[in-house]
Amino acid sequence: LNTHTFTALSKVDYNLGMVRENIILTGFMGTGKTAVGKALAAQLGYKFVDTDALIEQRAGQSIAEIFRVEGESAFRAWEAGVAEELAGGKEMIISTGGGMMLDRENAAHLAQTGRVFCLTASAAEIVRRLEHEVEVRPLLAVPDPAARVSELLAQRASGYAQFRQINTEGREIAAIAQEIRALMETETIAVSSPEGPYEVAIGSQLLPHVGQIAGIHGPFAIISDSNVGPLFAEQCKGDWLLTIPAGEANKTLATANALYGQLLDCGFDRQGTIVALGGGVVGDVAGFVAATYMRGVDFVQCPTSLLAMVDASVGGKTGVDLPEGKNLVGAFKQPRAVIADLDTLVTLPAVEFSAGMAEVIKSGIIADPELFALAEAYAPQLMDPSGRAHELLTSVVSKSVQVKRDIVEADPFEHGRRAWLNLGHTFGHAIEQVSGYAVRHGDAVAMGLVAAAHLSAELGFCDSALESRIGDAALGVRLPIRIPEQLEAEALLAAMSTDKKRVTGRLRFVLPRAIGEVFVTEEPQPEQVLATLRHRGAG
Numbered sequence: 001l002n003t004h005t006f007t008a009l010s011k012v013d014y015n016l017g018m019v020r021e022n023i024i025l026t027g028f029m030g031t032g033k034t035a036v037g038k039a040l041a042a043q044l045g046y047k048f049v050d051t052d053a054l055i056e057q058r059a060g061q062s063i064a065e066i067f068r069v070e071g072e073s074a075f076r077a078w079e080a081g082v083a084e085e086l087a088g089g090k091e092m093i094i095s096t097g098g099g100m101m102l103d104r105e106n107a108a109h110l111a112q113t114g115r116v117f118c119l120t121a122s123a124a125e126i127v128r129r130l131e132h133e134v135e136v137r138p139l140l141a142v143p144d145p146a147a148r149v150s151e152l153l154a155q156r157a158s159g160y161a162q163f164r165q166i167n168t169e170g171r172e173i174a175a176i177a178q179e180i181r182a183l184m185e186t187e188t189i190a191v192s193s194p195e196g197p198y199e200v201a202i203g204s205q206l207l208p209h210v211g212q213i214a215g216i217h218g219p220f221a222i223i224s225d226s227n228v229g230p231l232f233a234e235q236c237k238g239d240w241l242l243t244i245p246a247g248e249a250n251k252t253l254a255t256a257n258a259l260y261g262q263l264l265d266c267g268f269d270r271q272g273t274i275v276a277l278g279g280g281v282v283g284d285v286a287g288f289v290a291a292t293y294m295r296g297v298d299f300v301q302c303p304t305s306l307l308a309m310v311d312a313s314v315g316g317k318t319g320v321d322l323p324e325g326k327n328l329v330g331a332f333k334q335p336r337a338v339i340a341d342l343d344t345l346v347t348l349p350a351v352e353f354s355a356g357m358a359e360v361i362k363s364g365i366i367a368d369p370e371l372f373a374l375a376e377a378y379a380p381q382l383m384d385p386s387g388r389a390h391e392l393l394t395s396v397v398s399k400s401v402q403v404k405r406d407i408v409e410a411d412p413f414e415h416g417r418r419a420w421l422n423l424g425h426t427f428g429h430a431i432e433q434v435s436g437y438a439v440r441h442g443d444a445v446a447m448g449l450v451a452a453a454h455l456s457a458e459l460g461f462c463d464s465a466l467e468s469r470i471g472d473a474a475l476g477v478r479l480p481i482r483i484p485e486q487l488e489a490e491a492l493l494a495a496m497s498t499d500k501k502r503v504t505g506r507l508r509f510v511l512p513r514a515i516g517e518v519f520v521t522e523e524p525q526p527e528q529v530l531a532t533l534r535h536r537g538a539g
């Protein structure tokens with residue numbers, strides 16, 4: 001009987017629960033605030049409040065009458081009163097009059113109760129939508145309403161720009177409501193770093209909002225690879241797209257060099273921001289370029305592989321490979337923001353998803369038993385791209401990011417605790433290397449995690465059941481755990497002894513004590529390591 005899986009299933013609940021904050025809709029008249037607001041209210045079971053309707057009710061006259069009789073300033077006073085009153089409420093969708101949120105105090109009152117979204121559409125589209133309402137819209141009671149709309153839009157552009165923009169043109173109400181719900185369910189994790197704090201946003205439909213989520217002001221260049229660029233770059237609305245060929249073989253100085261040249265050709269300067277859109281290879285190269293181009297420009301990570309989301313994009317390490325070895329040239333470069341759009345994972349090949357899960361399982365073993373139990377209990381759901389519940393994926397990614405965050409915050413430059421992240425990697429790197437990189441990184445890490453548990457149990461540091469528990473978790477996400485027997489134990493041991501992470505003459509390992517607790521030790525003797533390697537399948 002597999003008891004640990006049973007406890008995991010009965011205890012673990014990945015549902016993060018809906019956020020019950022207010023949703024405040026702003027934007028020009030005719031952008032769909034009422035229709036979208038009502039759809040959201042119905043879906044979420046929230047109360048729908050239209051500030052103009054509320055004012056008409058309170059004033060006992062129509063907005064047009066208030067404007068005509070008492071003037072615009074009287075109307076603005078009504079708005080201020082309503083903003084203050086609504087600031088006390090919960091679970092509301094508040095559709096605000098077009099100018100209401102442009103007032104600093106109104107915005108402050110309402111924004112503290114929830115999140116603000118600004119619906120947008122072009123002037124031409126707005127005029128078309130309002131064709132039949134010109135009489136009841138006092139601002140449009142002019143000879144040329146179209147010119148008036150353009151003029152007002154231009155006046156308000158900078159005011160609206162402070163809010164998250166949602167384009168409504170050519171879209172169904174349901175799709176717009178869905179995008180807003182996705183943004184409401186975005187999880188954010190704050191990370192502090194030597195170069196200042198930044199946030200990791202985890203959610204869906206985030207790529208169209210990259211500029212705003214990351215707070216990018218100037219122009220931005222997207223660096224992506226030949227697989228990811230064609231799939232997702234357009235959504236990000238960058239000023240330039242630079243595409244590198246996909247694959248680890250291209251994580252080189254030559255690629256960085258080509259990117260420098262292309263950035264110069266674009267006229268890209270220090271005002272610009274580099275946005276990495278892709279897996280860990282893109283993140284590492286683009287980050288290295290951002291760290292070095294013109295002595296450093298702003299950098300944003302949009303990881304699209306599970307491995308990049310849970311591991312490579314957080315922590316500030318960037319770099320390229322040399323013919324002599326991986327990651328031998330690099331720099332620390334902290335991102336301004338990390339934006340993990342989970343929707344991108346749908347196209348990620350299954351083997352790449354499994355590779356990411358190896359790091360997830362590793363993070364669980366290092367510091368989060370609940371995360372480990374999630375990977376254990378929900379492996380089939382996680383491995384099915386169409387059956388993955390959004391909350392499950394959000395939970396797995398955010399818990400993994402938190403484990404990494406806690407470690408890199410405590411040890412930003414890799415002097416101590418950051419070594420924990422090498423759990424399973426001392427064995428894993430040796431396996432990759434001795435196989436001539438025929439064994440993939442994620443697979444090698446899975447083999448390494450199980451080997452670490454075996455070695456730890458042999459030395460009396462952990463329960464002997466840990467080895468099979470970790471092994472089962474890895475098998476559940478389709479990771480192999482037996483070391484191929486063509487790999488000789490002696491050769492693997494020799495490779496471990498030359499690993500660049502070795503500091504003293506002795507072999508140094510990160511070993512598990514239990515799920516959620518690891519430690520660093522130099523106790524293992526070469527014979528014990530050899531015995532572990534052979535036990536795990538090595539020749």
Ligand SMILES: NC(=O)c1ccc[n+]([C@@H]2O[C@H](COP(=O)([O-])OP(=O)(O)OC[C@H]3O[C@@H](n4cnc5c(N)ncnc54)[C@H](O)[C@@H]3O)[C@@H](O)[C@H]2O)c1
Nearest residue numbers: 227246279280281282304305307308311312317344347348
């Ligand atoms: N900087 C760090 O702290 C850190 C940590 C761990 C790993 N890394 C580095 O990360 C790299 C591995 O990252 P990786 O596993 O993401 O490799 P990768 O970037 O090569 O991506 C794997 C493959 O998946 C494709 N891909 C990525 N996202 C996709 C998507 N959404 N849809 C379809 N295809 C997609 C890529 O084009 C590539 O072919 C290694 O170079 C490693 O050294 C860095």
Ligand SMILES: [Zn+2]
Nearest residue numbers: 359425441445
């Ligand atoms: Zn790894």
